[in-house]
Amino acid sequence: MTDLAEPVPAALAEPRTRVSAALSDDAQLIAACRRGEARAMEMLYHQYKRRVFGMAHRIVGGSDAEEVAQEVFVRVFRGLASFRGDSALSTWIYRLTVNAALSHLARRGRRHEVGDDGLTEVPAPPVTERDSALAARIETALGQLPAGYRAILVLHDVEGLSHEECAAILECRIGTCKSQLHKARARMRELLGAHLASGTTKP
Amino acid sequence: MTTCDKVRPRLTAYLDGELADDRGSAVRGHLRECPACRRVASEEAELRDGLRLLEPVDPPASLWAGIQSRLAAAEVADARRPVWRRAAARWTRWARAARWTPTMRQLGGASFAAAAVVAVLTWRGQRGDEPPAAPVAVLGPPLSEHLAAAATAPRPATLVSADDVTADLAAEPERTTASYDRVVVELMKLAQASRARWNDGDRAAFDARIAGLRGTIAHADQPRSAQRAQRSLIRFLQSAIVRDDMLLASGGTR
Numbered sequence: 001m002t003d004l005a006e007p008v009p010a011a012l013a014e015p016r017t018r019v020s021a022a023l024s025d026d027a028q029l030i031a032a033c034r035r036g037e038a039r040a041m042e043m044l045y046h047q048y049k050r051r052v053f054g055m056a057h058r059i060v061g062g063s064d065a066e067e068v069a070q071e072v073f074v075r076v077f078r079g080l081a082s083f084r085g086d087s088a089l090s091t092w093i094y095r096l097t098v099n100a101a102l103s104h105l106a107r108r109g110r111r112h113e114v115g116d117d118g119l120t121e122v123p124a125p126p127v128t129e130r131d132s133a134l135a136a137r138i139e140t141a142l143g144q145l146p147a148g149y150r151a152i153l154v155l156h157d158v159e160g161l162s163h164e165e166c167a168a169i170l171e172c173r174i175g176t177c178k179s180q181l182h183k184a185r186a187r188m189r190e191l192l193g194a195h196l197a198s199g200t201t202k203p
Numbered sequence: 204m205t206t207c208d209k210v211r212p213r214l215t216a217y218l219d220g221e222l223a224d225d226r227g228s229a230v231r232g233h234l235r236e237c238p239a240c241r242r243v244a245s246e247e248a249e250l251r252d253g254l255r256l257l258e259p260v261d262p263p264a265s266l267w268a269g270i271q272s273r274l275a276a277a278e279v280a281d282a283r284r285p286v287w288r289r290a291a292a293r294w295t296r297w298a299r300a301a302r303w304t305p306t307m308r309q310l311g312g313a314s315f316a317a318a319a320v321v322a323v324l325t326w327r328g329q330r331g332d333e334p335p336a337a338p339v340a341v342l343g344p345p346l347s348e349h350l351a352a353a354a355t356a357p358r359p360a361t362l363v364s365a366d367d368v369t370a371d372l373a374a375e376p377e378r379t380t381a382s383y384d385r386v387v388v389e390l391m392k393l394a395q396a397s398r399a400r401w402n403d404g405d406r407a408a409f410d411a412r413i414a415g416l417r418g419t420i421a422h423a424d425q426p427r428s429a430q431r432a433q434r435s436l437i438r439f440l441q442s443a444i445v446r447d448d449m450l451l452a453s454g455g456t457r
Contacts, residue, residue, distance in 0.1 A: 036434075036438070038430070038431075038434065042267070045267055045270070049262050049266065049267075050259045050260070050261065050262065052262075053260060053261070053262035053266065054259055054260045057260045058260070065260075065262075066262070066263060066265070066266055066269070069262060069266055070266065070269045070270050070273060073266075073270045074270060074273045074274060074277065077270075077274055078274070078277060082297075134249075134253050135253060135256065135257055135258070138250070138253045138254060138257065139257065153254060157251055157254035157255060158254050158255065158257055160255065163221075178215070178216065181215060182212065182214075182215040182216075185215055185247055185250060185251070188250055189243075189246050189247060189250060192246075192250065196245075196246040196249050196250055
């Protein structure tokens with residue numbers, strides 16, 4: 001038996017659980033939007049604009065993100081009338097976003113015939129100076145992942161959603177969601193290679 | 204005995220705190236002993252934290268204006284679409300939501316009803332009193348030009364500075380007002396076509412309401428109140444067109 005001289009780093013010793021915030025006043029907001037109240041529609045837009053645009057940006061890339069986000073919000077506002085509340089509003093909006101982004105990539109793929117085995121490269125978002133070198137590399141590596149992996153990584157790791165929420169959004173089983181996340185992270189580690197845990201990226 | 208082969212697939216769940224006590228403890232024990240797995244776990248933890256700390260991406264300020272334009276265009280298209288097509292769309296949405304699959308007998312009934320609707324519409328078309336059905340894609344020149352210009356306009360950089368956002372937000376009320384104006388022009392054209400068929404009393408009531416709303420818009424002291432009145436005008440025009448549409452579809456006269 002080996003000695004226990006090697007301590008487990010703090011980050012590995014105390015893994016974190018995820019808690020997602022629930023929106024309490026969704027019903028009121030939805031009702032006001034159904035009545036066509038401009039203020040409510042604007043409020044809903046501001047509440048979700050970063051999440052929708054961020055997802056679209058990271059899945060389809062910067063050049064098409066605005067088009068996809070527009071399409072998502074138009075579907076949201078026009079679909080609210082028939083939204084029955086079977087899932088949370090946020091789950092529904094995320095689902096519309098992922099579906100719109102993946103359909104957009106599929107259409108674009110048919111037009112340009114890019115990528116093999118579903119791998120579609122998208123340009124990394126512009127990185128501001130305050131971002132670390134690792135963040136820039138992560139964004140670039142994200143752009144090289146297959147679109148499905150990109151979706152699960154952004155939902156779970158960037159947006160911080162639980163497996164239950166991701167499964168509801170992607171309409172798959174929780175087990176599938178977990179295994180896809182595992183594969184996506186493994187692929188990311190391959191893409192990032194020596195840049196991870198090498199000490200060169202730490203400030 | 205916990206081996207690398209058993210630990211590696213569990214690392215993701217372990218790092219996310221999803222492994223129950225004894226399994227988590229076994230993984231932790233293995234990590235103490237195995238430098239290779241410890242390195243993989245450290246990399247994955249760093250990747251996970253790196254992903255979590257990615258900066259949110261701000262949408263360009265033009266996104267909201269684009270959404271409003273598309274919603275307005277869709278509403279104009281709704282107003283132009285004949286009543287039976289709107290009803291068919293509602294029915295399709297309902298059937299999809301209810302996951303209803305029609306039986307052969309129901310399909311037969313539906314075909315008969317559809318044939319009856321087509322026959323009635325054809326007969327009405329021959330009488331010459333049905334307004335020409337405008338296809339959804341064909342919009343009047345002002346709105347279509349506006350949309351084409353919006354589509355081809357150079358887009359601002361995705362990450363804009365705080366100053367750009369402030370300037371753009373300041374110009375937003377003006378853009379919204381202009382976009383409402385275009386919708387009003389389109390709807391007025393449709394409403395005028397309907398108005399020609401009404402009796403004098405209805406025409407006078409319609410004109411009075413339009414004049415009242417236009418007065419409110421003209422005398423509004425703030426852009427917000429002017430826009431509120433513009434929205435009332437749009438809703439009034441839409442309801443006038445829809446009422447007329449329904450009246451026509453039911454074969455009645457005003």
